[in-house]
Each structure stands twice: as structure tokens, then as C-alpha cells.
Amino acid sequence: MSKTKTNSSVKRNKKLIMALLTFITAVSAIIFLLPTVLTMANSFMKSSEISANYGVIFSQTESGGKTFISKRVNLKFIPDTVSFSQYVNVLFKSPDYLFKFWNSVILVVPIVVFQLGTAVLAAYAFSRLKGRLKEIVFFLYIILMLMPYQVTLVPNYLVSEKLGLLDTRWAIILPGIFTPFSVFLLTKIMRRIPASLIEAAKLDGAGEMQIFVHIAVPLCKSVLYSVAILVFIDYWNMVEQPLILLSDSSKYPLSVFLSQINTGELGLAFAVATIYMIPTILMFLYGEEYLVEGITYSGGIKG
Amino acid sequence: MIKRNGKQINNSKSKKENPFVIACIIPSLAGVLVFFVIPFLVVFYYSMVDNPINHEFVFFNNFVSVLKNSAFRKAALNTFTFSVTAVPLAVVLSLLLAMVLDYKIPFVSQFRTCFLMPMMVPIASIVLIWQVIFDYNGALNEATSFLGIAQIDWMKSGYCHLVITALFLWKNLGYNMILFLSALNNIPNDVIEVATLEGAGPFYKFFKIKLRYLSPTILFVTILSLINSFKVFREVYLLTGDYPFDKLYMLQHFMNNTFRTLDYQKLSSAAIIMSIVMIMIIGALFIVENKYGEDVEG
Numbered sequence: 001m002s003k004t005k006t007n008s009s010v011k012r013n014k015k016l017i018m019a020l021l022t023f024i025t026a027v028s029a030i031i032f033l034l035p036t037v038l039t040m041a042n043s044f045m046k047s048s049e050i051s052a053n054y055g056v057i058f059s060q061t062e063s064g065g066k067t068f069i070s071k072r073v074n075l076k077f078i079p080d081t082v083s084f085s086q087y088v089n090v091l092f093k094s095p096d097y098l099f100k101f102w103n104s105v106i107l108v109v110p111i112v113v114f115q116l117g118t119a120v121l122a123a124y125a126f127s128r129l130k131g132r133l134k135e136i137v138f139f140l141y142i143i144l145m146l147m148p149y150q151v152t153l154v155p156n157y158l159v160s161e162k163l164g165l166l167d168t169r170w171a172i173i174l175p176g177i178f179t180p181f182s183v184f185l186l187t188k189i190m191r192r193i194p195a196s197l198i199e200a201a202k203l204d205g206a207g208e209m210q211i212f213v214h215i216a217v218p219l220c221k222s223v224l225y226s227v228a229i230l231v232f233i234d235y236w237n238m239v240e241q242p243l244i245l246l247s248d249s250s251k252y253p254l255s256v257f258l259s260q261i262n263t264g265e266l267g268l269a270f271a272v273a274t275i276y277m278i279p280t281i282l283m284f285l286y287g288e289e290y291l292v293e294g295i296t297y298s299g300g301i302k303g
Numbered sequence: 304m305i306k307r308n309g310k311q312i313n314n315s316k317s318k319k320e321n322p323f324v325i326a327c328i329i330p331s332l333a334g335v336l337v338f339f340v341i342p343f344l345v346v347f348y349y350s351m352v353d354n355p356i357n358h359e360f361v362f363f364n365n366f367v368s369v370l371k372n373s374a375f376r377k378a379a380l381n382t383f384t385f386s387v388t389a390v391p392l393a394v395v396l397s398l399l400l401a402m403v404l405d406y407k408i409p410f411v412s413q414f415r416t417c418f419l420m421p422m423m424v425p426i427a428s429i430v431l432i433w434q435v436i437f438d439y440n441g442a443l444n445e446a447t448s449f450l451g452i453a454q455i456d457w458m459k460s461g462y463c464h465l466v467i468t469a470l471f472l473w474k475n476l477g478y479n480m481i482l483f484l485s486a487l488n489n490i491p492n493d494v495i496e497v498a499t500l501e502g503a504g505p506f507y508k509f510f511k512i513k514l515r516y517l518s519p520t521i522l523f524v525t526i527l528s529l530i531n532s533f534k535v536f537r538e539v540y541l542l543t544g545d546y547p548f549d550k551l552y553m554l555q556h557f558m559n560n561t562f563r564t565l566d567y568q569k570l571s572s573a574a575i576i577m578s579i580v581m582i583m584i585i586g587a588l589f590i591v592e593n594k595y596g597e598d599v600e601g
Contacts, residue, residue, distance in 0.1 A: 022408045025400075029417035032473065035432045036420050054435060122331035128324045137332065144339050146526065146585060147578055148533035150558045154574040155342030157562070158349075178334030208323040237426050239537055240555075244562055258427030259541050273428035280423040288416060295478055296485040 036277075038077065043086055043274040045079040047267020054266065086271035097254065097272055104253035104276075107169055107242075108235045111176035112228055118177060120224065123186030124212050127193070138187070141180040153244060160245055171245040176235060182227045185298050189223045190216055226294020229283050236280060350571035365572040375573060378557040381550055386532045389468045393528040394521060397476045401483035415484075418477035429470070430541045437466050459548045467542075467551070471535045479524045486520035487513070515595070522592040526585055 042050060053076055090097050126138055144152075152175075160171035193216060201211050217224075242256050254276055258269070284291060350366065353359045369375050400418070404411050421429075436442045437457040444454045457466050490513055498508050514521075536555035543551050545560060554577065561569050 018406070018408055021403050021406060022410070025403055025408060025414055026410075028400075029414045032477070033417045033420055035429060035473075036424055038432055038435075039424065039428045118331040118334065121327040125324050125328035129320055129328070131320075137328075140340070141335065143582065144335065146530060146581060148530060148581065150533060150536070150554055151574045151578050151581070152339065153558070153562075154570050155339060155346050158345055159338055159342040174334070175338045178331065178338050180335060180339075183331060208321045212323070212327070233422055239426060239541065240559070244559075255425060255427065258425055259430065269431060270428070273425050273431070276425045277423055277428075284419070284423055288419070291419070292415070292481055295481040298482070 039270055039273050039277070041077045041079065042270040044082050044084070045076075045270070046081065046083045046085055047089075049080055050267045050270070086268055087275075090268055090271050090275065094268070097257075097268075097275075099250075100252065100254035100257045101275070103251060104236065104255060107172055107176075107238075107253050108232060110173050111235050112231050114173075114177040115179060115182055115231055116224060116228055119182035119186050119227070120217065120220065122183045123190050123220075124216050126183070126187040127190035127216075128208070141183055145180045145184055149240070153240065156241070157244060166245060167247055167251075169246075169251060172238075172241050176241075179231075182231060185227055185294070186220060186223065189220050189297055193219055222290050222293055223297060225287055226290040226292075226297075229287060229291050230294055230298075232283065233280055236276075346571045346574055349567050350575045352568075354568065365568045366576060369569055369572040369576060372569075374552070374557055374560075377549070377552050378554045381552055382533075382536075382554045385464055385467065385553070386529060388464070389471050389532055390525060390528045392468065393472055393475055393479060393532075394524050396472060397479035397524065398483050398517070398521070400476060400480045401487055404480070404484060405487045415477075415481070418480055421474045421477060426538055426541065429474075430538055433466070433470055433538070433542060458543070458551075461550070463548055463551050467535065467539050470538055471532060474535065474538075475528060475531050479528065482520055482524055482527075483517070486517050490516045518592050518595050522588055525588055529581075529584065 045053075126134060156171075156175050157166075159175070160166045165171040165174065197215060198211055201215055206214070237255050238253065239256055239259055242252050246252065254272070258272055258276060351360055351362055353361045353364075404414060408414075434441070438444075439454060439456045439458075441457075443457065448454065455462060457463065494512060494516075495508060498512055503512075533554075536553045539547070539551060539553055540555050540559065543556075545556065546552075547556065554573075558570070558573065561573065
């Protein structure tokens with residue numbers, strides 16, 4: 001009797017804990033989501049509303065005193081009037097932003113494509129080669145992967161200078177292609193391919209090239225996609241490499257430009273940021289499962 | 304003779320490397336050598352000579368002068384203080400979060416999406432929003448003023464580390480949480496069940512069993528957070544400019560400002576010092592993890 005009673009009270013307790021945990025998680029999830037929502041919501045405000053709301057902080061607004069500037073910042077999620085004027089300005093009146101967007105694309109796409117290409121080959125080699133030398137080289141890759149970019153920027157700068165790449169996009173693209181992160185991740189996946197599968201293919205007369213093309217690459221497809229997202233996000237947001245390696249600001253990607261948006265253009269900043277988020281958000285929504293899988297596989301340096 | 308001997312040993316092992324496999328690694332290895340390894344050696348060389356024209360060896364003089372440099376010291380100290388608090392927080396909080404989601408609460412996949420969202424936001428908008436919130440006239444001060452709390456200058460007072468820690472956690476908890484979620488899923492169920500049957504309490508189960516299985520992931524998340532704590536300085540730099548409030552002067556500021564003068568010796572020595580410290584910290588983490596998790600690793 002008493003046992004069933006305690007059981008039901010345990011159950012009630014469990015429900016209470018569950019509700020509490022759900023509530024706490026929901027609150028923190030909303031906090032995590034806020035900046036994204038805020039950016040998007042503000043992109044639909046007129047620039048006069050933006051300067052009214054945030055004028056206190058970014059004090060030198062272009063408004064000539066006609067617009068009302070509140071004494072305190074006004075954090076608003078719903079625009080007074082929904083307006084596409086920011087977008088119209090960005091897309092039609094200041095083509096500069098579209099050029100910068102294109103700059104980002106031509107920097108990031110080759111990095112992602114060629115990094116994946118070289119990495120999938122190298123990962124296959126690392127999973128198939130034997131011997132001590134391979135292990136030393138792989139360890140070298142891991143060390144390089146762990147270096148903060150404050151460290152790697154110095155050798156990066158030196159090599160671009162020596163090869164005459166400074167001020168060209170290659171100074172960013174080439175080191176980007178050979179960043180060891182994706183080699184590391186893909187090697188871990190390739191090592192999981194069962195040896196029996198490869199042995200069976202060999203018995204059927206398949207060479208290493210056929211094993212690579214018909215077994216290794218297809219098995220890694222989803223991970224390849226997730227690595228592509230991770231690499232893309234990383235380079236889509238780069239700021240300091242272009243600042244240090246390119247002196248011609250017309251080659252800067254939009255990420256640099258966004259970060260230097262001056263107060264006069266505050267009314268556009270949110271729309272530009274939203275436009276800049278679109279590719280990552282699309283990739284994310286399309287492949288969230290893959291992304292999660294990719295992150296999962298990235299865990300554990302030793303494994 | 305020797306050659307033939309070598310060949311024989313190779314043959315007897317019957318493990319000759321396939322030429323296609325060797326060819327596979329060449330593009331990547333060549334790139335890594337040209338763009339990372341060789342320049343790294345050059346950096347090391349530069350850190351040992353007096354200047355790029357004279358090439359006179361001065362051994363550790365450059366290191367000593369960087370270590371004595373007050374800006375470097377300040378930057379290193381601030382970076383250290385930040386990482387030492389922010390990294391453990393990131394590990395603990397993301398583990399807690401993963402455990403909550405693992406508790407089978409509803410809407411897990413929606414919550415997961417929310418926590419991953421910060422990865423998508425461009426840095427510039429993060430910086431913009433952080434300014435809106437934490438400015439002296441910002442949203443947070445406005446909110447607290449309703450409660451009768453005096454305005455705080457978040458970015459220019461002792462609270463500044465709080466602001467960037469919040470930014471760091473906001474950006475990185477999602478990724479870490481995913482890692483812990485999968486690690487929690489991989490703990491063999493029967494081990495926990497046996498422990499439950501034998502009357503183990505939740506604390507015992509957590510500290511003596513789960514934590515051991517999680518230890519490789521904890522190591523990895525710690526290293527990852529450490530690396531990411533260096534990445535967050537990008538945001539700090541954009542938030543504060545070249546010469547921020549004293550306590551926010553990070554290694555990133557030091558490196559950026561040194562880049563402007565292109566002082567190779569200073570840059571190289573600082574880079575080498577930083578990489579040595581990183582390797583030492585990561586090595587120490589590996590040793591600790593090896594000791595702690597050794598009985599569960601097969």
C-alpha cells in the first residue's frame with residue numbers, strides 16, 4: 001500500500017521536475033533566439049524608426065533633428081510600420097552591398113569546394129595508409145587545427161608576402177583550402193568503414209581507386225555536407241583575414257563591411273545582416289540533421 | 304645490399320602502400336606544408352634573429368622582450384582571466400543543458416534548433432545587438448532602471464568580462480551541447496541499470512559512472528571551448544576597437560596593433576609563445592583525461 005503511494009508521489013514529483021526543466025529550457029532557448037529575431041524584425045523598420053530607437057547609442061545619426069530620438073534605447077520587436085525600404089535601399093539604391101556579397105561568395109565557395117575535395121582524398125589516405133610516418137603527419141594536422149588564428153595569421157601573412165599573393169584573393173583562399181579541420185573530421189569517418197567491406201570489394205577485384213569512388217565517398221556523403229556547412233559558416237563570417245591580407249577594400253567580403261558599417265548607415269545594417277544570414281539559415285534549415293551529425297562526429301580527438 | 308634488404312622486409316610484411324592512396328594525400332600535404340608548416344618554421348626563425356635584413360641570431364632576446372612588453376603582459380593576463388572563467392562555464396553549462404534535453408522533455412528538437420541558431424548570425428549583427436543591449440544607455444540598463452538599479456557602464460567597468468562571457472556562452476553552448484548529447488546517448492544502458500539495481504543514488508551514478516564515460520567528450524569540449532574562446536576576441540575587437548577598456552585589452556588587440564607596424568620579431572615571438580602555451584595546456588588536459596577515464600576506455 002504505502003509503496004504504491006510513494007510511487008505515485010514520485011511520479012508527481014517527476015512531472016513537476018519535467019515541467020520546471022521544460023520551462024527553464026524554453027526561457028533560455030528564447031534568449032538564444034532573440035538576437036536573430038531582433039535582427040530580422042528590425043530589418044523591416046524604416047530607417048527613421050531605427051534611428052529613433054537606437055539613436056542614443058549610435059549618436060551621430062543622419063537625422064536632422066526632425067525625427068524624435070528617445071533618451072533611452074528602445075528595444076522593439078514589432079515595427080511601427082512594416083516597411084521594405086531598407087531592402088529597397090540595399091538592393092536597388094546602393095549596389096555596393098551586392099558587390100560585397102559577391103566578394104564573399106567568390107572567397108568562400110572555392111574554399112569550401114576545394115577544402116572538401118583535398119580533404120576527402122587526404123582523409124582516405126589517412127584511413128588506408130599504415131605506419132609510423134602517417135601517424136606523425138596526422139598528429140601534425142591536429143596540432144595545426146588547434147592553433148588559434150592569432151597564431152596562424154602570422155605565418156599566413158609571411159607566406160602570402162613571399163609568394164606575392166598579398167592583396168589578391170588567393171592570400172585568403174589558398175590557406176583556407178588547406179585548413180586541416182575537415183581532413184581531421186573526415187578521417188574519423190573513413191576509419192569507421194568496416195574492413196570487411198573493403199576486403200570484400202578487393203576480392204571482387206576492385207582497386208583502391210574504385211574503393212574510394214564507390215565505397216568511401218558514398219558512405220561519407222552526409223558528413224561531407226555537414227563539414228561543408230561548418231566550413232562555410234566559419235569563412236562566411238571571417239573578419240580579420242581580409243583586413244590583414246587585403247589592403248584594397250573593394251575586395252572585402254560583406255562580413256568585414258558589415259562589421260564596419262558606420263552609424264550613418266545604421267538604418268541599413270539590419271537588412272544587410274538579414275540578407276547575409278539567408279545562405280547560412282537556408283543551409284541550416286535544409287540540413288540541420290546533417291549539421292548535428294557533423295558536430296557529433298567532430299567530438300573526441302582520439303577516437 | 305641494404306636496399307635489397309629493405310625491400311625484402313617490405314615484402315615480407317606484404318603491406319606495400321598503394322600508389323593511389325599515396326597520391327591521395329599529396330595535394331593536401333603539399334598545401335599544408337607550403338601554407339602552414341614551412342611558414343611556421345620561418346616564423347620560428349624570425350623569432351630568433353634580430354631583424355629580417357641582418358639575420359643575426361639573438362636566440363631568446365625577442366621572447367624576453369615580448370614577455371617584458373607591458374601591452375603583451377596585460378593582453379595575456381586579460382586573456383587568461385577570461386579563458387579560465389569562461390571555458391569551464393561553457394563546459395559545465397552545456398553539459399547541464401544536454402542533460403536536461405536528455406531527460407526526455409518535450410520539444411527537444413525545437414530547443415536544439417534554438418540553441419544552434421547563434422552559429423548562423425553574422426558577427427557584425429551580434430556586435431550591433433550586444434551594443435544595443437549593453438551600452439550605457441542600452442536595453443539592459445533601461446530594464447534594470449525600472450527595478451531602481453543604477454545604470455552600469457557594462458563595457459567600461461569591472462562587469463566587462465561578464466558581457467563578453469555572455470557573448471561567448473551564447474555563441475558556443477549549442478555546439479557543445481550537441482557533443483554532450485551524443486556522448487550521453489553512447490553511455491551503455493546496462494551499466495546504468497545495474498548501478499540502479501544495486502541501489503546507486505543519482506549522485507553516485509553521475510559522478511562515478513556517467514562522468515567517466517563522458518570524460519573524453521569533456522576533454523574535447525574543453526579544448527574546443529579554449530580554441531573558441533580565442534575566436535570570440537574577434538567580436539570583442541569589433542565591439543571595442545583598437546584601444547578598449549583596460550580589462551578588455553586581449554591578445555587579439557595586441558596582435559592586430561602589432562600587425563599595423565609589421566614588427567616581425569614581435570609578431571613571431573608572440574605567435575610562438577602563444578602556440579607553446581596552447582600545446583602545453585592541451586597536453587596537460589590530455590594527461591588529466593587519460594588518468595581519469597582510463598578504466599572505461601577499451
